[in-house]
Amino acid sequence: MAAASASSASLLSSKPSPSSNLSWKNQLPLSSAFVAISLSRGNNRRCSPRLVVFAMDAKPTVLVAEKLGEAGVNLLKDFANVDCSYNLSPEELCTKISLCDALIVRSGTKVTREVFESSGGRLKVVGRAGVGIDNVDLAAATEHGCLVVNAPTANTVAAAEHGIALLAAMARNIAQADASVKTGKWQRNKYVGVSLVGKTLAVMGFGKVGSEVARRAKGLGMHVIAHDPYAPADRARAVGVDLVSFEEALARADFISLHMPLTPATSKILNDETFAKMKKGVRIVNVARGGVIDEDALVRALDAGIVAQAALDVFTVEPPSKDSKLVQHENVTVTPHLGASTMEAQEGVAIEVAEAVVGALKGELAATAVNAPMVPSEVLTELKPFVELAEKLGRLAVQLVSGGSGVKSVKVTYASARAPDDLDTRLLRAMITKGLIEPISSVFVNLVNADFTAKQRGLRITEERILLDGSPENPLELIQVQIANVESKFASAISESGEIKVEGRVKDGIPHLTKVGSFEVDVSLEGSIILCRQVDQPGMIGKVGSILGEENVNVSFMSVGRSAPRKHAVMAIGVDEQPSKESLKRIGEIPAVEEFVFLKL
Ligand SMILES: NC(=O)c1ccc[n+]([C@@H]2O[C@H](COP(=O)([O-])OP(=O)(O)OC[C@H]3O[C@@H](n4cnc5c(N)ncnc54)[C@H](O)[C@@H]3O)[C@@H](O)[C@H]2O)c1
Ligand SMILES: O=C(O)[C@H](O)COP(=O)(O)O
Secondary structure, three states: EEEEEEOOOOOOOOOOOOEEOOOOOOOOOOOOOEEEEEEOOOOOOOOOOOEEOOOOOOOOOEEOOOOHHHHHHHHHHOOOOEEOOOOHHHHHHHHHOOOOEEEOOOOOOEEEEHHHOOOOOOOEEOOOEEEEOOEEOHHHHHHHOEEEEOOOOOOHHHHHHHHHHHHHHHOOHHHHHHHHHHHOOOOOOOOOOOOOOEEEEEEEEEOHHHHHHHHHHOOOOOEEEEOOOOHHHHHHHOOOOOOOHHHHHHOOOOOOOOOOOOOOOOOOEHHHHHHHOOOOOOEEEOOOOHHHHHHHHHHHHHHHOOOEEEOOOOOOOOOOOOOOOOOOOOOOOEOOOOOOOOOOHHHHHHHHHHHHHHHHHHOOOOEEEEEOOOOOOOHHHHHHHHHHHHHHHHHHHHHHHEOOOOOOOEEEEEOOOEEEEEEOOHHHHHHHHHHHHHHHHOOOOOOHHHHHHHHOOOOOEEEEEEEEEOOOOOOEEEEEEOOOOOEEHHHHHEOOOEEEEEEEEOOEEEEEEEEEEOOOEEOOOOOOOEEEEEOOOOHHHHHHHHHHHHHHOOOOEEEEEOOOOOOOOEEEEEEEEOOOHHHHHHHHHOOOOEEEEEEOO
């Protein structure tokens, strides 16, 4: 048995949300047209969840705010209206964004909180045509339920090649010598360089680019070490690289090449203190992000001769000011953020990001999502009915609450015949959260913002996975949702241990409610449900059925679970239409009925 926890809050107001799907479609304006994965079943009651095309009256609009490879633009045009508007001011971007469903940028556009706020909820996906997402306010994107995707692989080699180009150019003073010859000079003694062979290169950040740089540097005869607290040692060993501590890398390196992302932990990681720990005469290459170096400290280290040379493709502020001491320093070689700028890489990232954006607009889960779980399609196909079950159990459970200390503590149990740790519950948890929050708030919950929304509302969801007898062919046997410290408008929904408890299973691809409190029931989760506790006696099904029939309310499913013959029983009735208040009142007035509740799914 394994347990894991997520987040959660106190739930307010009321806003029923009818949809049950995995897509961002609920956020689209009615004027948009797109395709979404939906879990609706169509007309056939028994058929399984399927892909549904939501055709509306117009294409979505994608704003491409920076130059994107043609192949990517064409791919977008097949699906959407594409507005290529470059060099927008922040104000212009904020104005345009309210008319856009997706935005594509490179590193030159800051996608700030204001951008998400200005979108008025229409922006559903931001595509970064490249790796670094430090120019996108991820927290704001997540809070606004906006998916962020990037193109993480297509420019790796280009960046690594640029790193190696800068390394060699710096060591042999290529840029300085070139500029000198072009002014008519011939300074052969001034531009004597240093050799790379046999020197120690410390690669800081052994990810995609770092490992490619390491591979190439080894080919140049360098001794390569790397520092990366998160990289697996065997991946480094496979390239013939030793992973070392940060301090050791600083102390041993003749050359340092930076390849980590800009994060709060890596911001200004090279500073006065760390420069002081380096070998005198060290040479530094940066094709990662300018912000990982304290640029003023680098100027001081260059002036003091601690750093002999630096080659920089990236800067804290881009473009850097013309009179920047760093840029103008004679021992510094600079390029204008060209790491990813090869024809091949630009076509590659354009296609990679366009595919991800189109997929996201279609409601598919993106493989390159930065702020949402990446769910492989085979897992998604298998989990689809359970995803629907999860949302509906959440919706049922929260509608059973009548008071208490608020919906703050929810326990979800997943029972499976498979090894419990094999189950990735992020998708299911997101849908339970959606079910719990949407019926009682005006908040739109999706896979991107589910955990955030729960946390913001003080809702704590703990998860437990248990091993149960059953078929390992099914990813899950049942899901149980319990809400603690609350009162219920249907007392029978309170389990022996005092929580509201609902439990469900998937039968023939259809989610079923199989337990309420301690009563076993069996009703398919479609339409709406009436739960009714009565004294177990003959004729009850007929009485309730005829009240509904008189009003032409179609009963889709009915089941009775009882504590013992002629004692208490809970009847669960699935209805296709909503009964009138009058009919519900009449059901409540049947003498044997002790309590009842009508729940919308
Ligand atoms: N100049 C360019 O045009 C250009 C092109 C591509 C990538 N980049 C930048 O290069 C960097 C690396 O890109 P990537 O695709 O290799 O990313 P990646 O995510 O594959 O690799 C980054 C690595 O940095 C490591 N890391 C994180 N924190 C660290 C720390 N404190 N110390 C050491 N290592 C740490 C991670 O574990 C990871 O292995 C990013 O900043 C990216 O934006 C720049
Ligand atoms: O992070 C990246 O992918 C690189 O920095 C490339 O940025 P660019 O798309 O602005 O060239």
